Amino acid sequence: MKRSWIVTMSGILALCLSTADAKTPRNNATTVLETFAAGDFQYQIAVEPCVKKEKIELKQRTKWEECPITVNLLKNGKRLDEKTLPLAAEDQKFERDSTDPSLLNSAGSCSNCYVGVSARLVQLDTAYAGLLVTQSSGFEWVTRDHVLYIIDEDKLKRVWSFSDSWYGGHPEMSFISPLAAGTQHFLLFEETWVNFFGEEEEPDWVRSSLLEWRADRKEIVRTPLPTKEFPLYAVVAGFYPKVSSAREAAKGIECAEGGAIVRVLATDNYLTRGQTAQKAMLGNVFFKREKAQEFQVGLKRCMPAMESEMIPLN
Numbered sequence: 542m543k544r545s546w547i548v549t550m551s552g553i554l555a556l557c558l559s560t561a562d563a564k565t566p567r568n569n570a571t572t573v574l575e576t577f578a579a580g581d582f583q584y585q586i587a588v589e590p591c592v593k594k595e596k597i598e599l600k601q602r603t604k605w606e607e608c609p610i611t612v613n614l615l616k617n618g619k620r621l622d623e624k625t626l627p628l629a630a631e632d633q634k635f636e637r638d639s640t641d642p643s644l645l646n647s648a649g650s651c652s653n654c655y656v657g658v659s660a661r662l663v664q665l666d667t668a669y670a671g672l673l674v675t676q677s678s679g680f681e682w683v684t685r686d687h688v689l690y691i692i693d694e695d696k697l698k699r700v701w702s703f704s705d706s707w708y709g710g711h712p713e714m715s716f717i718s719p720l721a722a723g724t725q726h727f728l729l730f731e732e733t734w735v736n737f738f739g740e741e742e743e744p745d746w747v748r749s750s751l752l753e754w755r756a757d758r759k760e761i762v763r764t765p766l767p768t769k770e771f772p773l774y775a776v777v778a779g780f781y782p783k784v785s786s787a788r789e790a791a792k793g794i795e796c797a798e799g800g801a802i803v804r805v806l807a808t809d810n811y812l813t814r815g816q817t818a819q820k821a822m823l824g825n826v827f828f829k830r831e832k833a834q835e836f837q838v839g840l841k842r843c844m845p846a847m848e849s850e851m852i853p854l855n
Contacts (some may be wrong), residue, residue, distance in 0.1 A: 665754035692804035728752035741785035774833035774855035780819035801839030
């Protein structure tokens with residue numbers, strides 16, 4: 542089977558299957574991708590039988606097939622509930638990505654795109670374990686759809702979701718990961734919005750939030766970071782009087798592929814007035830101090846090499 546590795550603009554490697562690959566024969570059976578035990582229940586990710594689709598736009602008829610991807614709730618082998626995920630596959634053939642065993646990729650009809658499914662059981666508190674599912678798709682810019690389900694009275698309940706968007710034509714990236722602090726369980730949600738077209742006075746932004754499960758209300762509460770308990774770390778390679786000045790300076794910086802990713806950020810979004818009177822900065826913002834330190838090392842390898850300072854945010 543021929544494969545092609547495509548490096549996306551976000552620096553992530555995405556596995557795509559070539560259009561030369563043979564198509565998987567359509568059938569009427571459900572393909573189970575993964576099953577997760579949760580007490581007496583099981584969460585299951587499955588690809589349902591493909592269905593024919595058709596639409597007419599500007600007198601042009603387009604036909605295709607879609608295979609819905611579902612989350613099923615099982616108990617004693619019986620399906621109690623089913624929820625359909627936002628993205629459908631083009632056939633039922635999935636395989637594991639060698640770089641991330643939890644990611645399952647669909648063989649699509651285009652050579653430059655795919656649908657990936659990453660699912661994991663996440664502990665929300667001592668009693669609740671939810672299923673977090675992330676679907677990813679795209680080529681030059683990978684977009685993600687996140688959904689979190691719990692089991693509520695023998696039914697699946699969606700308690701949180703988020704979809705990447707091209708806000709005003711600009712790409713957004715989002716990542717979510719479990720986080721434990723003592724006996725508490727959280728989900729760390731990180732977003733980056735990129736001024737892809739380089740409007741001079743429009744900054745990029747990087748923000749992080751904690752998602753916390755409230756069992757009494759059966760819902761997720763989102764807390765923006767930083768807080769006193771959970772600081773962030775800004776790495777600054779230079780301050781500038783305005784965003785356009787920082788953006789102009791960023792044009793002359795070249796960093797190796799997979800190295801430091803420098804953002805043009807508005808200082809008002811991160812620093813207090815006492816920390817600087819400048820309006821913009823070059824750098825990035827991190828949840829983990831060690832990631833911030835790695836970024837500082839990466840900046841020294843850019844052309845030209847850049848010195849930086851780390852500023853705790855709380």
